Amino acid sequence: MGSLANQTLPTIAFSSQNLEVGSSSWLSTSKQVVLALEEYGCFIATYPNFSPQLHHAIFQASKELFDLPTHVKMLNTSDTPSHGYVGQQPIVPLYEGLGIENSTTEQGVDRFTTLLWPSGNETFR
Template sequence: MVSHTITGQNEGEEVPVIDLSLLGNGHDSESMYAQVRKACEEWGCFVVVNHGVKEDIIHQMDSSTRDAFALPKETRQRNIFQRRNVSHIADLPAMPFYESFGVPGAPDPDAIQKFSDQLWPQGNPQICKIIEQYTSAVEQLTINIITVISKSFGITEYYESQFWDLLRLNYYDIPPNKTGGVSPHADHDFIKAWSNGRVWNGIHRVIMEECKPPRVSLPYFYYFSDEVVINAPPELVDENHPRLYKPFKPPEFRAFYGDISYKRYQKSETFLSDTAPPFIDMFALITTE
C-alpha cells in the first residue's frame, strides 16, 4: 500500500490526488481539469485514484516480474545494458542494487513475444498474456491522463499515433546494511518542451535501505515517436508565454543526453547527488544574447 500523503517541497504540502472517475461528469470534470493543470504546473506529478486498472492484473504482473528476476543471472544478462541498448540495465555504479528490463512496444503482442523469447527461449505464453493484459490497461490509462492534461491546458488536438510505449520492470534487492536505488533524474519524455515550460519536469529518485522481499515497480512510459517534431502547440504560446524551446525531433535530443547520462551512471557518487543536469534546457532552450 502506498500512502497518498506524501510530503511536498514545503511543509504541509501533499502530492495532488486526481480521481479519474470524475472524467465526463460535467462540473466535477471541469474541477478535475483545474486540479490537473495546477498539479502539472506546480508539481509535475500527481497520484491517480480510480484509475480502472484491475487489482488482479496488477498482482499478476508483480508476480511475473519477480519470476523474471528469479532467473539465473547469465540468463537475465543476455541483453545487457549498452549505450544504445537499454532493454536490460544492471550493475551501474550510480544505481546500486537496481536491475531493470524494458519491453518496448508493449502491448503489441509481437513486441512482448520478442521480450519473452530473450528470457524464455522455450516459450512462456503465460507471461506474454499477463504483460499484454497489464500494458493494454495501462496504455488506456495513459491515454486518458494525457487527454486530461491536454484539455486542462486548452489543447484542442491530440493524436495517439504520435507516441510509442515502453514498459519497464524494475527490481530493487537491497542487502542488509546497504542503501540502493536510482540516482536523481528527470524523465526524458519532452513534455516540458512540448508544454512551453508550463509543465514542471520534476527531478526524482529512488533511495532505500534493505528491503525484503525485494521491491518491484512497473513504470510505463509513453514517448513521442521519432518522426514527431516537438514544438509547443499554439494554445500554449502567447505574449505572456513566449516560445521557450526550439523545435526538435526526439532522436536529436537522445543523441545529446545519451553520452552524458552514460558517463554519469558509471560514477558511484552520482547516486548520492541531489541534482541532475537540466538536459532539455541545455539542449533546446531558446536564449537571447
C-alpha cells in the same frame, strides 16, 4: 532541512475521463503527473477499474521477471540507451530495469518473452 519522515508521495487518480488525450481533465492530470515526477521522481497512481487480481498478477509477473538470473536479463539489449537491461551499476547497486522494445505490439512482447524464456512463458506474455 526538512524531515524525510514526514513526506508522502503524491497520489494521482486516473479515470476514463482524464485518460482522454486533449480533454481538460487530461491536461490537468498530465500537469499533476509532471509536477509529481519533477518533485518526487514518482507518484502513486490509482485507477478504479484496476482490479486487485490484475494488480496482483502484474506484481507476480514482475517478480518472476526480476528473479531471472542476471545473465538471462542481460540478453535484453537495445541500440537505444537504457532500453535493454540496466543494472549492476556500482553507483546504484539495487537498481534494475528491463525495457521492452515495441511493448505495445504483439511482436515486441513475443520477442521479449521468447528472448528471456526460450521454452515459453504464456503467463508473462
